[in-house]
Amino acid sequence: MLRYIAQRLTESALVLLIMSFVIYGLIGLMPGDPIDIMVNSDPNLTAADAARLRALHGLDRPIWERYLSWLGAAVQGDFGYSRLHAKPVLDILWPRLGNTIVLMGLSFAIAFALALPAGLLAALKPRSARDAAVNIVAFAGISVPPFWLAILLIIVFAVFLGWLPAGGMAPAGAGILTRAEYLVLPVATLSIATLGGILRFVRAAAMEALRQDYVRTAFAKGLSERQVVLGHVLRNAMIPVVTILALNFGALFSGALITETMFGTLGMGKTIYESILGNDFNLALVGLLLATLTTLLANLLADLCYAWLDPRISYG
Amino acid sequence: MVEPGTGLAATADAALGPPRSPAAILWRRFLEHRLALGSLLVLALLSAAALAAPLIEAAMGLDATLVDLFAAKLPPSLAHPLGTDELGRDLLLRLLYGGQVSLLVGLTAALGAAIIGTAVGLWAGYFGGAADALLMRLTDGVIALPLLPLLIVLAAVDLTKLGVPEAIATSRDVSLYRIVILIVLVGWTTVARLVRGAALSMKSREFVRAARALGAGHGRIILVHILPNVVSPIIVATTLSIGNIILLESVLSFLGLGIQPPIASWGNMLTNAQELIWDAPALAVYPGLLIFATVIAFNFLGDGLQDALDPRAVE
Numbered sequence: 001m002l003r004y005i006a007q008r009l010t011e012s013a014l015v016l017l018i019m020s021f022v023i024y025g026l027i028g029l030m031p032g033d034p035i036d037i038m039v040n041s042d043p044n045l046t047a048a049d050a051a052r053l054r055a056l057h058g059l060d061r062p063i064w065e066r067y068l069s070w071l072g073a074a075v076q077g078d079f080g081y082s083r084l085h086a087k088p089v090l091d092i093l094w095p096r097l098g099n100t101i102v103l104m105g106l107s108f109a110i111a112f113a114l115a116l117p118a119g120l121l122a123a124l125k126p127r128s129a130r131d132a133a134v135n136i137v138a139f140a141g142i143s144v145p146p147f148w149l150a151i152l153l154i155i156v157f158a159v160f161l162g163w164l165p166a167g168g169m170a171p172a173g174a175g176i177l178t179r180a181e182y183l184v185l186p187v188a189t190l191s192i193a194t195l196g197g198i199l200r201f202v203r204a205a206a207m208e209a210l211r212q213d214y215v216r217t218a219f220a221k222g223l224s225e226r227q228v229v230l231g232h233v234l235r236n237a238m239i240p241v242v243t244i245l246a247l248n249f250g251a252l253f254s255g256a257l258i259t260e261t262m263f264g265t266l267g268m269g270k271t272i273y274e275s276i277l278g279n280d281f282n283l284a285l286v287g288l289l290l291a292t293l294t295t296l297l298a299n300l301l302a303d304l305c306y307a308w309l310d311p312r313i314s315y316g
Numbered sequence: 317m318v319e320p321g322t323g324l325a326a327t328a329d330a331a332l333g334p335p336r337s338p339a340a341i342l343w344r345r346f347l348e349h350r351l352a353l354g355s356l357l358v359l360a361l362l363s364a365a366a367l368a369a370p371l372i373e374a375a376m377g378l379d380a381t382l383v384d385l386f387a388a389k390l391p392p393s394l395a396h397p398l399g400t401d402e403l404g405r406d407l408l409l410r411l412l413y414g415g416q417v418s419l420l421v422g423l424t425a426a427l428g429a430a431i432i433g434t435a436v437g438l439w440a441g442y443f444g445g446a447a448d449a450l451l452m453r454l455t456d457g458v459i460a461l462p463l464l465p466l467l468i469v470l471a472a473v474d475l476t477k478l479g480v481p482e483a484i485a486t487s488r489d490v491s492l493y494r495i496v497i498l499i500v501l502v503g504w505t506t507v508a509r510l511v512r513g514a515a516l517s518m519k520s521r522e523f524v525r526a527a528r529a530l531g532a533g534h535g536r537i538i539l540v541h542i543l544p545n546v547v548s549p550i551i552v553a554t555t556l557s558i559g560n561i562i563l564l565e566s567v568l569s570f571l572g573l574g575i576q577p578p579i580a581s582w583g584n585m586l587t588n589a590q591e592l593i594w595d596a597p598a599l600a601v602y603p604g605l606l607i608f609a610t611v612i613a614f615n616f617l618g619d620g621l622q623d624a625l626d627p628r629a630v631e
Contacts, residue, residue, distance in 0.1 A: 015457070023469065031474040139619075143612035145563055147570050148604030151589055155597050166593075247459050254464030258567060262590070272465045273571065276472050288469065291462045299460055 001307075008303070012296040019292050020074075020285070024067045027281050033059055034083070037279060080282035084275065089286045092271065097290060099169075100267035104256050106183065107190035111198055112245075114191075119202025120229060120237075123210060134199065141196020146255055150189045150262035157185060167263035186263045193255050194248075201244050205237040212236070239310045246302025250295050268294075345624040352620020355613035362610060366415035378406050381578060389596045401585070401599055402592060411602060414580040417492070418610065421575070422562040425496045429503035429561075430554040436504065437511025438538055438546075442519055451512065455505040463502060464567065470498055471573035491576040495568060499561050507553050514546040548625035556618035559611040566607045582607045 035053050039045050045053075054060045058069065073080070079089045122134035158166035170179040209215065210233055218228045257269025264270070268291055275283035347353060365372075373379070378396075383403045390400040398407040440448040471494070475485035484490060518524060519542065527541050568574030569583030577584055582603040589600035 019461075023466075026469050026473060029473040029477045030469075031472070031477075139612055139615050140608075143559060143563070143608055143615050145566050145570075145583075145604055145607045145611075147567060148586060148600075148607065151586070151593065151600045151604065154590075155593055155600065159593055159597070250460055250462045253462035257462075257464050261571070269465070273468060276465075276468050277572070284469070288465055291465055295460060295462050 005300070005304075008300050012293070012300065015296060016289060016293055020071070020289055021067055023285055023288050024070065025063060027285055028063055028066075030276070030279070030281075032279055034279075034281070035059060037083075079286045082275070082283040083280045084278050084283065085280075089283045092283065093268065093287060093290055096267050096271050097294070099265060100253075100256055100260070100269060101294075103183070103186055103190060103259065103265060103267060104252055106187045107194055107255075107259075108252060110187065110191040111194040115195055115198035115202050119199050120206050120234065122199075122203045123206035124225070124229070126207065131203075134203065138196045138199040138203070141192055141194075141199065143196070144193065146189060146193040146258045147262055149192060150185070150259060153185050153189060154262075167265070169264070169266055182265075186259045186265055189262070190252075190255050190259045193259075194252060197248060197251075198241075198245065201241050202237065205240045206233055208240070209233045209236040235309065239306065242302055242305050242309060246299050246306075249298040249302075253291055253295060342624050346620055349620035349623055351616040352623075355616040355620070358609065358613045359617065362415060362606075362613075363419060366412050366419060369409060369412035369416060372412065373409050376406070376409070378409060381405065389592075389599070398602060399596075399598060402588060402596070407599065407602065410580045410585060411582070411606060414582045414585055414603060415606060415610075417575055417579060417581040418562050418565060418583075418607070421492065421496055421499070421565045421581075422558045422610075422614075425499040425503060425561045425565075426554050426558045428496065428500040429557060430507050430550060432500065433504040433507025433509075434511050434543075434546075434550055437508040438515050438542065440508070441512035441515025442534070442538055442542065444516075448512070451508060455509050458502055458505045467498060467502065467564075467568060468571065468573055470501075471495070471568055488579070491574065492579065495565055495574045498568075499564060503557060503561065506557060507550060510549050510553050511546050514549055515542050518542045518545050552618055552622045552625060555614060555621055559614035559618070562607065562614070563611050 033054075034057070035050050038053065039050050051060075058066060070080075081087065082089050082092055085092050118134050118137075122131040125131055154166045157164045164184050165182055167185075168182065170182045215228060215232055218232050223231070253269065256267060257273055259265065260267040260270035261273055268287060272284060272287040272291065274280075275287060382405065389402055390396055392399045396406050396408070398411070401407050401410060436451060440451040475490070475494070476482055515538075519537075524537060524541050527537050532540075565574055565581065566583030566586075569581045570586050572584070572587060575581035575584050585603040586600060589603075592599045
């Protein structure tokens with residue numbers, strides 16, 4: 001087990017290294033470089049000054065050379081400064097990673113808690129009105145553009161009803177209730193956007209499990225529907241569900257990016273989006289890598305859950 | 317217990333009825349799927365209306381691109397059935413032109429991804445080896461990574477730095493090509509994985525081995541014996557992907573990184589919607605409603621096709 005985890009961590013580190021080079025290269029292809037930005041904000045700088053500055057900061061060197069020097073600093077814990085915030089990038093990213101994890105965790109928990117019973121109930125009576133209703137909810141969930149859902153929720157709950165804030169963060173030092181108020185709409189948006197996919201997986205997995213011989217045996221030996229579902233169907237249906245959900249963590253992060261942007265939540269997604277638009281290269285690079293790392297770790301965690309759920313699997 | 321009542325009646329029906337061609341069986345099964353049928357109708361209407369946009373524009377005597385700040389945010393009237401947007405352009409016409417773009421991007425990107433995915437999937441599934449291992453790693457990566465932030469980076473890349481001529485990089489339609497290419501780049505993996513799996517199971521079937529024994533070459537086996545047998549999953553996956561692509565396009569356009577104004581797309585029509593929520597909520601509702609309707613229609617359609625084409629569902 002430990003060996004397996006170590007191997008997976010090594011793999012993750014390798015993926016991260018490759019990603020860092022790819023993203024570094026892509027950012028070099030974005031319009032403008034730090035010197036262009038300086039030139040634009042200072043009319044006294046001549047083209048010769050710009051060239052001297054480029055040489056001074058090493059921007060005239062080939063991309064792999066620049067990458068290696070970035071990497072050298074990064075492994076020593078120096079990830080550079082953010083241009084937009086004028087702070088070390090990690091000082092900006094850590095608290096925002098926390099906000100994103102709260103948003104994603106709550107949304108996922110709510111979506112999962114709703115999808116599990118609904119998907120099971122639908123699978124128990126296929127082609128019933130109940131199944132049709134669950135099916136339509138699931139399709140609506142996967143088809144709704146999350147940013148539009150956010151707009152609708154803002155129109156209804158913030159503009160017309162005035163119950164909840166339209167976005168932003170709770171003021172510093174606010175009580176837990178105020179914080180919760182600011183979380184309701186973003187969490188609702190991301191939960192609804194996540195719910196549809198989970199619902200479909202749970203329903204399909206439960207249908208599959210219901211078809212198995214051990215379910216028929218369980219019914220034959222006289223167990224009630226409740227006992228069969230909770231004791232046999234649920235656990236077996238969870239195995240494919242967990243796998244697919246782990247793979248969907250990247251999608252959850254993408255959803256969080258949209259949600260945070262719509263509601264002005266200070267999270268990783270919004271930070272990455274704004275840093276790319278604002279030519280904040282360091283912040284964008286480290287933010288993307290941190291997001292990738294989080295996704296890889298979540299995948300690993302899900303694989304471990306998978307082994308725990310299914311004793312047939314061992315990672316010896 | 318699981319699917320009560322379908323078995324007996326269906327067998328009796330099949331035994332008594334006239335013999336049917338496979339196509340007729342498929343069509344009948346598809347007709348039973350009312351949601352898919354309704355979706356097909358909705359999509360046909362939407363496409364017809366979007367294609368007829370220039371005609372409707374001429375009939376209404378309006379110019380969809382004309383900015384008139386004195387006529388901004390008008391309520392619905394005879395001249396403007398849905399009112400005007402924040403720049404005084406007719407909302408209905410903008411929606412129809414936006415529909416052209418969304419449908420065009422959805423269909424071309426889905427088709428492109430399906431072609432590349434099929435080719436790669438057939439290759440990997442049939443020949444296996446290092447290409448296969450590489451493909452599986454790559455698709456794992458594309459599925460597991462946070463796609464949207466990476467697409468945002470890709471969408472922000474300066475094309476002139478990639479050696480694209482200035483004239484093309486700054487042309488009006490470049491955002492259209494760019495988004496189709498980006499989506500194909502990340503989208504082909506779904507189909508590739510699917511086709512690979514199907515090709516892998518097909519290549520050891522008796523009819524493939526018989527063909528090989530008769531001296532058929534790899535090319536003939538792949539094209540004549542394997543490809544026709546993996547067509548239905550490809551059709552289903554492609555139909556389902558159109559919805560996802562339209563969704564992705566709308567998100568990127570909404571964020572300002574997809575289709576660029578003055579070309580209208582349902583996504584970029586919503587870019588300013590957040591500021592308009594207070595005085596013109598209708599502007600924020602209609603484009604999103606159309607995205608939602610189109611995407612859900614493609615998803616229902618794909619689901620119906622899956623039910624009709626799934627060999628396990630044969631009566």
